[in-house]
Amino acid sequence: MDRMSHTSFIRGDPCSSTSWRILSLKSRVCQLAFSSRSRICISVFNLMHRALRIAEIMLEISWHTDRGSLPGLALTCRKFERPALDALWRNLPSLEPIIVSCLPTHTWGSPPGERILLKPIDKKAWDIFDKYAPRVRSITQSGDPSFIIEHLRILVLSYPSSTMFPNLRSLTWNCTQIHLALEFLRMALVPSLVSLNLRITSISPALMSILSIIGATCPNLTYFRSQIDDPTFHHDFAPFLTPAICQLRNLSALSVCDLDDTGMKHVTQLESLKTFWLYIAPTFLRRTRLSPQSLSFKHLDHLGLQAPGLDLITDVLRYLRTVQTKHFTAIFQITVFEQQSGSISRFCGMLLERCDKDTLEAITLGERFLVNTFAQPSDFSPLRLFHNLTHFDIEAACTLSISDDELSELVDLWPKLKIFKFSYLHHPGSTSLPTFHGLINVLRLCPKLVSISLVIDTTQLDGIVVTSRGNGIRNGGLQELVLGNSLISSPWDVALVLSSLFPNLAGVNLAPWFGDPPHVYFRERQALEQWMSVNYLLGGFRTLKTRCLGQ
Known part of the structure; x- marks a missing residue:
């Protein structure tokens, strides 16, 4: 509603009636819009009012109408035709x-x-x-x-x-x-376009020519994503994408394959850019002429890097001088050499050098093909200095052997942590797993947690009184708990402990057990049945608590 209409709306001028009457009329017609066409016809003509001349109200009525009813609403009367058709055809x-x-x-x-x-x-x-x-x-x-x-x-x-x-x-x-829709794509690239998301499955001179003129045909783009299925195409597309990217001055979100040096310099200078995803080709280091620490990202909300090796991401970070971002994501494919060379430790050390310690709030690491990469808790020690972390997710990056004390040491400097996704898979090669003591310490050190993913050994109950309330530690705000294929022997004891620690938790999230395809370590039928029993018991405890409180 424009400023003049809004003023008359508040004052209750005759052209728009009083505010309460318009709100009442709007509510009534919105309800009628969901009814049959015949009811709409009769009711609209009975309720026709000067307020319906306000375009914003008519459009709002159309937006609240079910999509299947919009054609009927458009045929009701001329007043509804235009806004109903606008709503019907707006998003195809x-x-x-x-x-x-x-x-x-x-x-x-x-x-x-x-x-x-x-x-x-x-x-x-x-x-x-x-x-x-x-x-x-x-x-x-x-x-x-x-x-x-x-x-x-x-x-x-x-x-x-x-x-x-x-x-x-x-x-x-x-x-x-x-490749069969190039004619349509060329015609759809219009100046009004602000968001373009393309999945590129094949390569051709015609397609690359179209991509090279995106900057000229769509100068107002604020979101651009080019997803290339075959990584071998990256090097071929970079010379065509770079000139287009360099013409875009208003980008706030960009996701592209490998860029030339000119494109990288342009992207780092965009003050409007908030989200940047870069797919790094293996040839990047061989062909770049950039100097180490020659680039800087400022005021980003999210920086994501994806590469066929974690060491390649580490090397790309060396070309950055400063990275001011709230969220950093690294997606990689671990190599055989990196499995044995401490690549995770080198990456974490470089991330600490390049990222602003006060700005970074979220870290996400993921291994593309879920290769069993073993890491040491000490590899992540540099990340402890990011004291404003609220999101830490490495569950898909590696497998760790970690004790209760090591787990507590990792999180003790993250009091603001809300999402802690550490692990969801117990691998036979893991020599040490945290217990309920480690989970309790995490809750004590990070009281704001709303989501936890952590594999623990629930069979170790030494020092745990299952009927106690977690030694005074409780988290009533937890919304998600993933324990993966954690070791379990007594669903009753586990349910009692979890009910004490998380009084409002609906149940353990068993999604990892039903993955597609299911992981080899999630095929134990007996363990799944035990975890389903835990959820059944937690539901019974909640019902009992509700009835007791009601009485």
Whole structure:
């Protein structure tokens, strides 16, 4: 609502009635919008009011209407037609509505093995198309496009204008066969576009040419992501993406494959950039001419680096002088050499040197193929100095043997920690596991925790009184507890301890047991049944507590 309308709304001028009457009318019509078309017709005409002349109210009514009811709402009366059609066509879940709904069905023929255009698309058909296409603000194509891809190519080639969607703001192509949709992609790159998300599954000169002009055709992009399925394409795309990236001045989120040196310098100088994901090719170090500590990232919310080796990420960090970011993520594929060379320790030391200790709040590490990489608790010691950490996630990065004391030493400088995802898999090679004592110490040192993922040995109950309240330690705000394939022998004792430590916990999250495909260490049927018994007992304890409190 603009400022003038808002003022008259508050004052209760005749043009918009009093505020309580408009709110009441808006609520009533929103309810009617969900009813059948006949009820809408009768009720709208009975309730027609000068307040319905306010475009914002009409649009709000349309947004609260079920998508399946929007066509009926548009046909109710002229007052509802425009806002209902705007809501109906604003966000398209695929390109199929453009083909199926906008053009007559007799235009197309489907002989065996092909689809053909039976007759030219006349002006009347294009007028119908032009009635809806300018309303489209976002298109997301995630499913198999083979059904419509040939229709789409014919439609684009026969369209009489240079732009099909003049007001498009967001485009996502997250499926295969992008090489068959190049004509559509070229026409969809319009100046109004602010978000572009492309999954690139094949390489061609035509596609690279289109990518090279993104900066010129979409100068207002604030979000750009190019996901390349085959890492061997990275080096080929970098020379074409770099000129396009260097023309974009308003980016706030960027996710790209390997960039040339010019592109890296441009990205580090963007003051608007808040999120940056970089997929690092193995050839980066051989071809770069950058000097160590020659680049800096300032005021980032999230920096993510992905590479075929953790040492490669460490080496890339050497080219940075300062990294001011709230969240740092490293996704890597561990090599055989790195498994035995202390790569995690080197990475953590470099991260401490480059990242601002006061700014960093979240660290996430992940090994792409979940290779069993063993690490020592001391490898993560440098990270203890990031005293403002609220999120620490290494559960998918490595396997550790850690004692209760070592676990307590790791987290004792993180009092603000809210999410602690340390491990979810007990590997037979792990020589030491924390117990309930270690879990209790984590709760004591990090009282703000809302999510924990930690493998423990629940069979070790020495010094644990299962009927006590965790030696005075309780966390009533925990929302998620993942214990993975933790060792268990007595579901009753485990449920009693967990109920005391987490009085409001609904149950242990058993998602790791039902992964696809299930990990070899999550195939023990007996252990799964024991953890399911723990959740069953926790549910019974909650019911009993509720009844006792009620009495």
